[in-house]
Amino acid sequence: MKITKAVITAAGRNQRGLPLQTLIDRDGAQKSALQIIVEEVLTAGINDICVVVQPGDERAYAAASGEHARRLSFVEQREPRGYGDAILCAREFIAGQPFLHLVGDHLHLSDDGDGSTCAQQVVRIAEAHECSVSAVQPTRESLLPNYGAVGGKRLPNQERLYLVDHVLEKPTPTEAEQTLIVPGLRAGYYLCFFGIHALTPTVMDLLADLAASDERSAFTLSDALAALLHRERYLAYEVLGRRYDIGVRYGLLNAQLALALGGRDRSEVLAQLVELLATRS
């Protein structure tokens, strides 16, 4: 399995402006969030990228992607039918191929010692195991209302790799505790989605089934993944890295600090922070 395409979703009602936000990347350059996400995709060797946007947003996004604009295709999600439907909008673009999917409101920073980005790690695992792989991160139960989460068993002789047996979207801790059991994980922690998935084309079929089953209701990617594990082998990979949700309160600030402290300007930013702290106290 070779992944050559990627889908970035940015059509959410409350997140349409997020990828357009400007940050200073680790290399000290000023970039939009979209540019940073696109560059994450590029590191995985994927050059064919589709961005799902709300109607009328294409121009702004194209502008925000700077030099990468030529690599991007844009698809509009005409009705707000949810996250699952947004991915389904890219079905034609995918054309029956496996694809990498990133959400447009998260930035990812790798902690991998060998320098692999998060997207690289996920693609490598998916290609090696020839199946869908979702990047996950152990997350405290108090954050469950924000994420999809999986339960499963560790694959023998594999580090940080799980065979998924349950998927739930934003579960309550009650459901999570009963269903999302992962041996070896600390109590009160669950494997929540990281915002990066490497998916087989079956996921598109499942999304299409969901779209067809009920015209009115919104559906999520988790609904399709919950069905996927009954059809195909589906793995979760505990990625070496961190995700930053720029859609939450102080999310953008947090992401900016993480980028700055993980990059070229670390000393400068640290010095400013110390000065700030000293002044405020």
Place this chain on the structure above:
Amino acid sequence: MSTLIEIITATDPALRDRSLDAFAEAAGLSELLAECAALDAFRRRSDNLYERVRALFFLYAIHRFHLPAKPGMPARGLIPFAGYEHLLSRRFEEAIATFRRAWDEQGPNQALSSALAEAYHRLAFQTLADQVRRSVRTVRGNQWMFRIGHPADHPLRIRGELLVPGATILRERTPVRMDLSHSAWSDIFFLGMDFPEGARVLNVSIDLAVRGRDAAPRPPVEAYLRVIDEPVLRLTSVDLGATADLTHLRDVFDFARDYLGLLKAAVIASGIVPPGMEGAGQPLSELLARLVGPGKGLELVSSVNDIPKGSRLAVSTSLLACLIACCMRATGQAKSLTGPLAENERRLVAARAILGEWLAGSGGGWQDSGGVWPGMKLIYGVLAEEGDPEYGVSRGRLLPNHKILDRDDASDAVRQALQDSLVLVHGGMAQNVGPILEMVTEKYLLRSEAEWAGRRDAMRVLDDILVALRGADPRKAVQDIGRLTTHNFFGPLQTIIPWASNLYTETLIARARQAFGSDFWGFWMLGGMSGGGMGFIIAPESAERAKGALYDIMLTTKRELQHALPFAMDPVVYDFAINPTGTQADLLCEADALMPTGYYALHAPRLVKLDQRALTPMRRADLDRFANATRTRREFSGMTKALFDRLLPRLAGDDAGPGGASQLEELLEAFGFDRAQHEHIRADLKSGRIGLAQNRLPANVHVEDVSAGDPDSDPGRDVLVNATDRRRLADFERIGREAMRDGQVAVMTLAAGAGSRWTQGAGVVKALHPFAKLDGKHRTFIEVHLAKSRRVCRLYDAPVPHIITTSYLTHGPIAAYIARRPSSDDVPVFLSEGRSVGLRMIPMVRDLRFQWEEMPQQILDEQAQKVRESLHAALIAWAQHAGEGSDYTDNVPMQCLHPVGHWFEVPNLLRNGTLRALLDDYPNLRYLMLHNIDTLGADADPAMLGLHIARGACLTFEVITRRVEDRGGGLARVDGQVRLVEGLAMPREEAEFALSYYNSATCWIDVHQLLAVFGLTVADLGDAPRVNAAIRAVGARMPTYITLKDVKKRWGHGQEDIFPVTQWEKLWGDMTALSGMKSAFVVVPRLRGQQLKDQAQLDGWLRDGSAAHVESLCDWA
């Protein structure tokens, strides 16, 4: 290896189910002592819950029942106070260690055995309760709630459907559960966790209507939830008329502050305010902002449609489950917001209901949330498997499985036939079933032969009922069920727990049988004990008629027995229907978004009184909807009157009639209330001259133990005579017989008291309580005492008149009871009517604090203790608000009065002419045997009489060797004088534990000497002023004790509140402290001297041979 350890560890059921009794009865004293040592070591080293607990119960039973009965086991010993303090503080292991050290020092004795029995018994239950708690906490889906400690971490969010603008209410409606077979209380957690094979219940979800009040059966339990535009948690219990806006996390955990404890438990157990947040200091608004949204709050309302308490249909657990289900749906913890629940969700609701019950300090069985499931189901225990939290700890899982019966298991026709034939009633009695559930657990673990056979019989009954339900002929099926449930009630259930039945229930059954003849198909007991919720199975063609007739039978029988048994309300007949869906929820939107009518009766008057501008938009809209509903909806049509009744409460004077203040005044007048004395006592109380602390003797008084004379000394000379060895009493017996034949003795039974402990302040006549079956019939205390006098009369061919002293509370019912005696009865009875009454007072906060904070108190289980502390705070606030030391008048008049202590009962004989009448009829009368109503083993024993005569004392008191349960003073040498000291007067709590002998309250009186103490002669008895002056003079020398007594206030539909009230008393035992009084003291066997103070003692009394002893003293003819 020890035989008993072999029994406990055996895997072969034949050995494992052997009874302790069979072994212990055959074993000798030394063998039993060796077994005790082995068992104690074994239970310490075993990791297995079942083994530990069974060993503890074995140890308890050996110390409680078997060791005291072994020849050579000394009776006398001293229980170390330190061990007792450990017991009170629930440090059971430390208590056991202390008692065992004393055992090594003193040698084995019955006093220490009693203390060890108590400690082992309570440690066993503590171990079991801890395990249940651990299991509930470790149920998957519950664990997270104990980890969340800060509102910012709250992981739940209210569902979007409840946040949409406009009015939306989520309503949950839940049936209650009915136990179709009564499977011998096999749903008790402890039983299910050890013997899952035997834990089976046939449980039916039912809708209810109170006949004559409600139109048709409906799910009786309802919960309503909505989002509100104020950052508070608003809780309302429609039935209890209580509402509160909670603004702080600590308010949610304050269970006993108001009547909203159950709603608070549901809020916690559902995870809305997770139990892990107890003690967190944040305002509730912070949590609500995260859960619902900034500035928003939640409102939760409960309603049980006025189903009376004590229905034995698990109404409160069903309500708890209903509230939890509603809260779980609202927070997305159940998949569906409306409709029924999925199986895994029902199981979680059941687990959380158990958690909620524990939080609120109550508890039932695991079938009690059965109403959450639909229709008829078999609930059965399950063996614990790998992955279960119980695996390796207990044989069974905490939570059972539910198999819903399908049409093959019970056809529609059979279900309908059952509905058509079963008349479901509430008999009106409301009793605490807690002790019964403990007895069931204990008897199961001891495997006593009869009870174990009973349990297996009850299991067969369940199997047979399942077979009957599958029958093709519905009529026959129901007849079979009736036969089986009747057999169950009279057979296995009463074999296991004799106290499940009572005279009321058996009278009802007999009368129903008589009234309906062959149409009476059976009786069906529900719940922990009978007298409340019950079922009668009647041929369907007569069932409708039977509903009316049964109501009349119940009402008539209740009126006959209302002075003898604790009734909470008049009987009720229900209409019911099997509920096929289980718990269900729906969304009430826009104009339909209405709370139950009772909610508006409670809230609308308050809102109307507020400034319009103070109402939030939501409250205004709610009032609008309500106003509209009163015009358009039938169920709201009567609300205008209800609102006016609330807005303008009727004046207190309007209630003058039964229960009014004027009636209280009349009663006080009629009973000879001494207002001047009352005011004097009140002044002393308020000024602090008298009170609980002032009851005590000065701290510098020297209190010592008294020893009985050694066996060779002359019993005629010792200050304390040991009369436990009958062989040494032959001479006295001869003297006594002669006096008896000469007509010199009468028996005097004290029956003026209200028996506060016996029925927790229910105000019934203890003397008339048909407390146990003796010789095949329920017998009252008076019946037993008269039967003993009858035997003595016949045995010694002597006239032994029997005096029964009464009071304002007991005179009428006892006089009526005596009047109903057959005229052939040969025991002459004299009633001595009490002429003293007190008026209860609101307690002083000082005394409440002394009682709760300075006196040693039994610490309760962790959660129950929290609830109790919260209740104490509420009661202190009540006393302050109501006015310390003021008259207690906020109850029915009879509950505001109190008897003033048994000291007055002897002088009353002089005052009311009874003694004179007796002396007229029995001129030789010289001696009285005075005894308490609950000293069942005391009879006019000629040996005791002879001893009294030989000693020449004015008063001879009978004492017994003390056991751990004998609290309340004892025989002591006080500054050199041998006398009885009341527990209230003990200068220090621990002083009592240095005393070996306890007052049995049986006293032989030399009438002439006593008259002399009062400065009177027989000739003076007709001179009322002189007698009164003499009594007043002696009375003034008697100490006045202030006591706190619990009094029940009944209200609503079978609801009861218990208040501590102040009363005063003078006690007969203090006569021994009078200077110049010639008193003697005799140690008698325990069987003769022990008293029955608490109904929880009855089972032990029956099992340890006491009941058989009493029967041997009686002549029932």
